[in-house]
Amino acid sequence: MSRIHHHPVQVHFGDCDPAGIVFFPNFSRWMDQSSLAFFMACGLPPWRELEKTRGIVGTPVLEINTRFVASATYGEAIMVETSVEEWRAKVFVHRHRVLRGDTLLCESREVRAFVGRDPETGRLKALPVPDDIRLACS
Amino acid sequence: MSRIHHHPVQVHFGDCDPAGIVFFPNFSRWMDQSSLAFFMACGLPPWRELEKTRGIVGTPVLEINTRFVASATYGEAIMVETSVEEWRAKVFVHRHRVLRGDTLLCESREVRAFVGRDPETGRLKALPVPDDIRLACS
Amino acid sequence: MSRIHHHPVQVHFGDCDPAGIVFFPNFSRWMDQSSLAFFMACGLPPWRELEKTRGIVGTPVLEINTRFVASATYGEAIMVETSVEEWRAKVFVHRHRVLRGDTLLCESREVRAFVGRDPETGRLKALPVPDDIRLACS
Amino acid sequence: MSRIHHHPVQVHFGDCDPAGIVFFPNFSRWMDQSSLAFFMACGLPPWRELEKTRGIVGTPVLEINTRFVASATYGEAIMVETSVEEWRAKVFVHRHRVLRGDTLLCESREVRAFVGRDPETGRLKALPVPDDIRLACS
Numbered sequence: 001m002s003r004i005h006h007h008p009v010q011v012h013f014g015d016c017d018p019a020g021i022v023f024f025p026n027f028s029r030w031m032d033q034s035s036l037a038f039f040m041a042c043g044l045p046p047w048r049e050l051e052k053t054r055g056i057v058g059t060p061v062l063e064i065n066t067r068f069v070a071s072a073t074y075g076e077a078i079m080v081e082t083s084v085e086e087w088r089a090k091v092f093v094h095r096h097r098v099l100r101g102d103t104l105l106c107e108s109r110e111v112r113a114f115v116g117r118d119p120e121t122g123r124l125k126a127l128p129v130p131d132d133i134r135l136a137c138s
Numbered sequence: 139m140s141r142i143h144h145h146p147v148q149v150h151f152g153d154c155d156p157a158g159i160v161f162f163p164n165f166s167r168w169m170d171q172s173s174l175a176f177f178m179a180c181g182l183p184p185w186r187e188l189e190k191t192r193g194i195v196g197t198p199v200l201e202i203n204t205r206f207v208a209s210a211t212y213g214e215a216i217m218v219e220t221s222v223e224e225w226r227a228k229v230f231v232h233r234h235r236v237l238r239g240d241t242l243l244c245e246s247r248e249v250r251a252f253v254g255r256d257p258e259t260g261r262l263k264a265l266p267v268p269d270d271i272r273l274a275c276s
Numbered sequence: 277m278s279r280i281h282h283h284p285v286q287v288h289f290g291d292c293d294p295a296g297i298v299f300f301p302n303f304s305r306w307m308d309q310s311s312l313a314f315f316m317a318c319g320l321p322p323w324r325e326l327e328k329t330r331g332i333v334g335t336p337v338l339e340i341n342t343r344f345v346a347s348a349t350y351g352e353a354i355m356v357e358t359s360v361e362e363w364r365a366k367v368f369v370h371r372h373r374v375l376r377g378d379t380l381l382c383e384s385r386e387v388r389a390f391v392g393r394d395p396e397t398g399r400l401k402a403l404p405v406p407d408d409i410r411l412a413c414s
Numbered sequence: 415m416s417r418i419h420h421h422p423v424q425v426h427f428g429d430c431d432p433a434g435i436v437f438f439p440n441f442s443r444w445m446d447q448s449s450l451a452f453f454m455a456c457g458l459p460p461w462r463e464l465e466k467t468r469g470i471v472g473t474p475v476l477e478i479n480t481r482f483v484a485s486a487t488y489g490e491a492i493m494v495e496t497s498v499e500e501w502r503a504k505v506f507v508h509r510h511r512v513l514r515g516d517t518l519l520c521e522s523r524e525v526r527a528f529v530g531r532d533p534e535t536g537r538l539k540a541l542p543v544p545d546d547i548r549l550a551c552s
Contacts, residue, residue, distance in 0.1 A: 023167075025167045032289065048156065151461070156350070344475055347474070
């Protein structure tokens with residue numbers, strides 16, 4: 001079992017659309033915030049430090065599956081619960097649950113990989129999941 | 139087979155993150171733009187007109203599955219190809235493919251429902267897929 | 277002198293651009309969050325309640341002047357300090373200062389008006405500043 | 415007189431707030447798009463190329479003054495007209511006008527500087543306005 005990180009979010013007026021509810025891409029944004037907060041809670045520095053010291057640029061999403069259950073609106077406090085469900089050799093699987101109190105708003109599984117820059121082309125390429133990061137986050 | 143709507147997008151500096159590539163929730167935003175553009179290309183008015191005339195507030199996403207294949211950056215022109223893969227009684231399934239030229243960047247399946255407001259509580263609730271809209275978009 | 281509301285913001289990866297710093301329109305977004313938080317701290321309910329009870333839809337910006345002094349990046353905690361510098365008959369002037377610790381990042385003056393909907397046309401129109409709101413926020 | 419660049423924008427559902435109108439920070443976002451489009455129309459490559467060849471990272475905003483005149487909503491086509499009003503030694507002044515047909519929605523003046531990275535600290539610092547860029551854009 002991985003640790004669970006709790007990332008609080010306050011929903012604001014500008015996060016909502018003309019139907020008065022959260023514009024759904026914002027949930028992806030908040031889950032991404034929670035992903036980085038998860039790694040920082042495990043003791044990792046921000047990606048810009050890891051790029052200098054270890055060549056890790058970030059953990060882009062390869063696949064994302066989200067189920068939306070209930071809507072939210074501005075003035076509400078919600079919580080993103082983030083964990084790592086599975087570590088594989090080259091990717092890991094994030095699980096996010098977004099709750100308002102006990103009410104599940106949406107839940108998501110994301111497959112992500114650690115990436116660095118190819119020194120010759122400058123293009124992003126996948127790296128094996130670093131063992132020490134896996135350990136620090138377990 | 140449904141019609142396919144082509145929604146062009148220009149990627150801008152502010153759409154990209156510190157890794158220099160599109161911040162991924164923006165792809166959801168562009169697919170959502172293309173969804174509404176699809177319905178307007180079928181002859182429907184904007185949701186705010188449909189709300190007055192027929193009580194339809196929009197088509198919120200119930201489920202979304204996205205696979206990211208290649209990244210994009212600012213200065214690039216990309217295209218969202220949107221269709222309806224399946225019409226069911228209460229929901230429909232959007233398919234989006236995002237391309238830069240012939241290169242697939244990401245593809246997505248979204249399950250959406252038409253919703254209106256409950257006249258008593260003001261809350262959003264699912265409506266059956268309207269037959270005429272299904273016909274207009276087929 | 278008006279009360280000063282303190283609105284904390286955590287800067288996230290997705291708030292930053294390819295130069296690695298906050299994409300500047302996000303500062304407007306955070307100041308807008310702080311504006312509504314200011315009014316709610318004064319005891320006002322969210323705009324959607326005020327729309328039902330008093331016909332007030334919000335306080336759109338008429339004019340905004342911002343000076344950017346220093347940049348910020350993700351992983352940083354910043355604070356928006358918001359007050360009302362002046363109440364006039366039909367508008368009010370917000371003052372926002374965004375700080376990281378003691379470092380001023382940017383400051384802004386916004387002229388805003390309370391607006392409601394014209395019952396006939398449905399269009400937004402300015403309302404006089406309500407006396408009780410002015411009092412509650414002074 | 416500088417050249418005027420015309421940057422078309424389609425307003426989308428997700429650009430609008432619960433009042434049904436464009437959430438105002440999006441106007442800054444569209445003006446920023448138009449600023450870069452202006453320079454690319456003058457023959458400049460994207461910033462990421464200029465960073466490699468000349469050390470120019472971008473043109474961050476130092477000051478912005480915007481006046482909002484009329485609102486816009488989704489489904490509307492608008493146009494940003496961008497020019498350079500003044501070139502000074504270390505900064506330049508952008509002028510943006512956002513129009514829907516002949517209706518002015520908002521107008522803005524932005525003071526911006528060209529910046530590069532200090533090779534020792536990696537921090538952004540202002541550069542003199544390059545003569546050739548000034549010429550290319552006049």
